[in-house]
Amino acid sequence: MGNAAAxxxxxxxxxxxxxxxxxxxxxxxxxxxxxxxxxxxxxAEDALSEAFALALKDWPANGCPTNPEAxxxxxxxxRAIDAFxxxxxxxxxxxxxxxxxxxxxxxxxxxxxxxxxxxxMFACAHPAIDAGIRAPLVxxxxxxxxxxxxxxxxxxxxAAMSKRLVRAKEKIREAGIPFRIPAxxxxxxxxGAVLDAIYAAFTExxxxxxxxxxxxRDLTEEALFLAxxxxxxxxxxxxxLGLLALMxxxxxxxxxxxxxEGEYVPLAEQDPSQWDSPMMLEAxxxxxxxxxxxxxxxxxxxxxxxxxxVFRCRTGEAxxxxxxxxxxxxYALVASPVVALNRALAIAEVDGPQAGLQAMPDAAADPRxxxxxxxxxxxxxxxxxxxxxxxxxxxxxLAIGLERDPAVRRFLERRxxxxxx
Amino acid sequence: MQYLIMAxxxxxxxxxxxxxxxxxxxxxxxxxxxxxxxxxGVLKGMNRLRPVAEGVxxxxxxxKAQVLDGPYAETKEQLGGxxxxxxxxxxxxxxxxxxxxxxxxxxxxVRPIWEMRQP
Numbered sequence: 195m196g197n198a199a200a201x202x203x204x205x206x207x208x209x210x211x212x213x214x215x216x217x218x219x220x221x222x223x224x225x226x227x228x229x230x231x232x233x234x235x236x237x238a239e240d241a242l243s244e245a246f247a248l249a250l251k252d253w254p255a256n257g258c259p260t261n262p263e264a265x266x267x268x269x270x271x272x273r274a275i276d277a278f279x280x281x282x283x284x285x286x287x288x289x290x291x292x293x294x295x296x297x298x299x300x301x302x303x304x305x306x307x308x309x310x311x312x313x314x315m316f317a318c319a320h321p322a323i324d325a326g327i328r329a330p331l332v333x334x335x336x337x338x339x340x341x342x343x344x345x346x347x348x349x350x351x352x353a354a355m356s357k358r359l360v361r362a363k364e365k366i367r368e369a370g371i372p373f374r375i376p377a378x379x380x381x382x383x384x385x386g387a388v389l390d391a392i393y394a395a396f397t398e399x400x401x402x403x404x405x406x407x408x409x410x411r412d413l414t415e416e417a418l419f420l421a422x423x424x425x426x427x428x429x430x431x432x433x434x435l436g437l438l439a440l441m442x443x444x445x446x447x448x449x450x451x452x453x454x455e456g457e458y459v460p461l462a463e464q465d466p467s468q469w470d471s472p473m474m475l476e477a478x479x480x481x482x483x484x485x486x487x488x489x490x491x492x493x494x495x496x497x498x499x500x501x502x503x504v505f506r507c508r509t510g511e512a513x514x515x516x517x518x519x520x521x522x523x524x525y526a527l528v529a530s531p532v533v534a535l536n537r538a539l540a541i542a543e544v545d546g547p548q549a550g551l552q553a554m555p556d557a558a559a560d561p562r563x564x565x566x567x568x569x570x571x572x573x574x575x576x577x578x579x580x581x582x583x584x585x586x587x588x589x590x591x592l593a594i595g596l597e598r599d600p601a602v603r604r605f606l607e608r609r610x611x612x613x614x615x
Numbered sequence: 616m617q618y619l620i621m622a623x624x625x626x627x628x629x630x631x632x633x634x635x636x637x638x639x640x641x642x643x644x645x646x647x648x649x650x651x652x653x654x655x656g657v658l659k660g661m662n663r664l665r666p667v668a669e670g671v672x673x674x675x676x677x678x679k680a681q682v683l684d685g686p687y688a689e690t691k692e693q694l695g696g697x698x699x700x701x702x703x704x705x706x707x708x709x710x711x712x713x714x715x716x717x718x719x720x721x722x723x724x725v726r727p728i729w730e731m732r733q734p
Contacts, residue, residue, distance in 0.1 A: 350705070350706060351709070564654070564655060591646075591647045591650050594644075595647035595648045595652070595714065600719045
């Protein structure tokens with residue numbers, strides 16, 4: 195984005211605000227509509243950014259149009275056609291131009307712009323697109339976030355992120371990836387990729403619970419917006435509802451995760467009165483609706499786990515057996531070492547720290563796990579409960595060395611200092 | 616791929632710290648970081664640098680060597696040390712850089728090593 199705020203003529207505050215609002219609300223809708231038939235996302239982005247720039251000049255002078263979205267779309271379409279004429283000549287170009295002009299006529303006539311954002315998301319999370327770039331691509335095309343913002347959130351250099359985004363967009367155009375919602379039979383699998391991308395954006399934002407880092411905090415909100423969009427547009431898909439429920443549960447606890455001074459607070463020590471109850475109720479409702487559809491999936495189970503933790507913390511009733519059973523079900527679906535790790539922690543609560551340690555996956559067998567901070571923190575915790583202070587100390591050392599959030603480092607240091615000598 | 620993680624911090628902070636703060640913010644923080652690097656088998660080399668005041672810059676101008684005290688560029692943050700790591704890609708390098716204790720109170724620069732062909 196950035197386009198919307200790039201120019202600032204005198205007295206243009208109102209126009210700028212309106213443009214900013216339209217950008218936030220309609221950016222993805224406009225990109226999706228512009229690119230749906232040409233499949234040229236980059237050209238759509240260029241055209242739309244020019245339209246926003248023009249709006250910032252035109253609106254303060256001539257007043258905001260009654261339908262700002264339609265205004266922007268019409269300008270962007272004309273720009274896209276001009277740009278296309280400048281680039282190409284010949285038969286194929288003629289056909290392309292016909293499609294574009296038709297769209298222009300349609301856009302100017304139609305009072306409502308159809309919402310094709312979901313189709314855009316499916317294109318971005320297409321199997322032909324490298325899995326690692328799907329979440330960044332959705333964030334850029336649907337929300338208009340710039341490469342720099344996305345790069346910080348995903349811990350990549352802005353130049354590298356920009357290059358990968360450009361390449362992904364070229365792929366959409368050249369591989370002829372369609373902008374459409376997949377048919378019934380392929381929907382579950384394809385939807386999985388879209389939801390995974392949204393969840394990846396959310397978890398990148400989630401790593402900064404203090405909200406000190408504006409980029410990351412915003413990303414959580416943006417991901418929630420995307421999850422809401424997916425759930426609204428696909429109300430009959432239980433996993434779309436499950437993902438939104440899961441994210442709302444997590445987001446509802448955001449304030450309780452830090453003390454006023456910014457110190458990290460683990461779940462067991464959080465004050466439930468700080469949780470956002472209406473948000474949790476909404477999550478509960480979504481989860482119930484999803485469950486009624488009787489088609490279980492990863493995100494519904496993860497949301498159910500959140501729900502179980504919330505219930506336990508609120509009532510004080512231990513429900514670790516249920517939690518362990520949910521982790522068993524989740525592990526059967528996604529056999530990831532992270533799930534195995536969480537399952538081991540639930541087992542430790544039921545059968546003691548030794549049983550938990552035995553259920554832990556082996557870091558020696560999986561280098562990703564060996565560099566995963568929560569693995570060593572969990573191990574340290576169980577070792578300390580089992581009375582193995584020496585080993586616990588070493589595990590805490592590794593956890594601290596692997597953590598990038600200073601507040602979590604300090605929390606782990608306090609735990610280590612509390613070990614028996 | 617090899618990367619150099621360079622830790623830039625404000626040297627002026629150092630004399631003002633209490634012994635306990637030095638122990639906690641510096642020695643303890645770096646020793647666990649180094650332990651994590653070692654345990655992951657990525658660390659190829661590291662060093663802490665003495666203060667820039669003890670450094671000298673040299674430049675040959677018009678055939679004559681010019682020697683000046685202090686750092687090449689005056690900045691608030693000075694290169695205080697480095698870690699040479701060997702990791703599969705830049706994403707891995709950046710995640711190690713983000714864990715470097717210097718990232719909390721200074722800046723950390725990550726540069727890929729230009730691999731020289733063996734003669």
